[in-house]
Amino acid sequence: RVGHRVTTDDGRSFDCPTGDTLLRAALRAGVAATYECNSGGCGTCKYTLSSGSVHQLDPDAPGLTPRDKRKGKMLGCQSIPLTDCEVSLVAGEAWYDGHTPPRHLRAQVTDVASLTHDLREVTLRTDGPADFLPGQFAMLSADAVPVHHGSPGDAPRRLERAYSMSNLPNPQGVWQFQIKRVPNGAVSPIFVDRLAPGDTVTIDGPYGHAHLRSTERDVVVVAGGSGLAPMVSVARGLAARPDAARRRLDFFYGGRGAQDMCAGAFVEEVSAALHSATLVEAVSTPADAADDGWTGPRGYIHELIGFDSLPDLADREIYVAGPPPMTDAVVRMLVLDLGISTDNIHYDKFF
Ligand code: FES
Known part of the structure; x- marks a missing residue:
């Protein structure tokens, strides 16, 4: 996808495909920007835009305080570049280097099982391996979720939600998620009540820092x-x-x-x-x-x-x-x- 070039104030640069957020494009390019929720809530991905312009998916995202806004801060996970940009990003943890970067993967639902009255275990299958660390999450969107047309410069997108994998990485491309129905939610009821074997889901991941560490500790x-x-x-x-x-x-x-x-x-x-x-x-x-x-x-x-x-x-x-x-x-x-x-x-x- 054609997009824009983003340059960081410490001399790195990467392509941001049309419709991708600054944060995700950075992570896909192996640039370890800081983040937690990937959805506007935590404020960890704050950055400063030195030049260029971006579209903000949710200008009122709770991750930015009024003080942040006065200081011109923005959220990388909510920013879609509209031009080439120069930004000042907070560098992330060194562990990210060499780790599987997040990618878009098309997956097919192979099984849906009930764990409780409102929790389903959804099993997906991708063509390539399921590469992630135990404890990480992915952003899921399903073809059954309606397309949302955003503002100018914002490519049409399906609503997506963060769900964690419950299985282990594997070469067979099996991904398992436990999805809880949020009453009146815009996405989770579709996943919980309508997804069926054969349906197509897009996985964007892996993301997340709460992965199993290789220490000797219990x-x-x-x-x-x-x-x-x-x-x-x-x-x-x-x-x-x-x-x-x-x-x-x-x-x-x-x-x-x-x-x-x-x-x-x-x-x-x-x-x-x-x-x-x-x-x-x-x-x-x-x-x-x-x-x-x-x-x-x-x-x-x-x-x-x-x-x-x-x-x-x-x-x-x-x-x-x-x-x-x-x-x-x-x-x-x-x-x-x-x-x-x-x-x-x-x-x-x-x-
Ligand atoms: Fe949490 Fe962007 S990662 S607000």
Whole structure:
């Protein structure tokens, strides 16, 4: 696709195909720009435009504060270049070098399975291999989702959403996603209720920093709601390691009610390969508001994590995925209350 040339203030340059965002074009070209959500919510991809012009997909995206706007900051994940541009990007983590850059891939739905009343596991197949790291995500759009015509310079696009892979990378090109129906959502009900084997989906990925690290540490994962998928992938990745028989996994999963609890089968699946795998599940709906037969813990999942239950918590690699308020609460508790090093905590915020 013809597009525009983007030059960074530290002398790098890359092509931005028509309709692609500045952030994604940078990542596709191997330029490690900082980002988290890829969808306008977190503000991590802020940059300054020195020359040229861009179309902003959502000028009111919550990732920019009024102060950012006054200072002329913009979001790379919301900017589509309309001309050649010069920009000042914040350099990302060094790990990105040599990693699989995000690509557009056409995929076919091969299976749709129900995990709970509103959570489906969708299996896709691409022609090439499924290259990603356990814990990463991709942006999905389906042909069943209507095309959205944006502003001038903005190519017609389908609405897309970020979903994490729940399986492991593989040469066969199999991608599995767990997709939760968001009531009144514009995209997820189509994925959950209408996708069927044979349908076509576009995968744009992989993205994300909360991938399984290759350290010797034992692992804690904390998942809430739709954050289950990346944590299942991290658990599977740990179990696939050559030293898996020496590794311990503690899996915490929180949902609204008893009908959301489905992590047990996944933890059971990985437990045979690991030294130990424990599961703690909690539902957040108070007992007096629910008649669901749940006899386990009630409350927010992070309330169950601490040195009492995990005396070596400070020496663990900790992965967190879930709705932003939950992720914030977990990370705040770990860092501020328990003094855990931020180097040991990995998460991507979704909005
Ligand atoms: Fe752009 Fe989050 S706002 S990556």
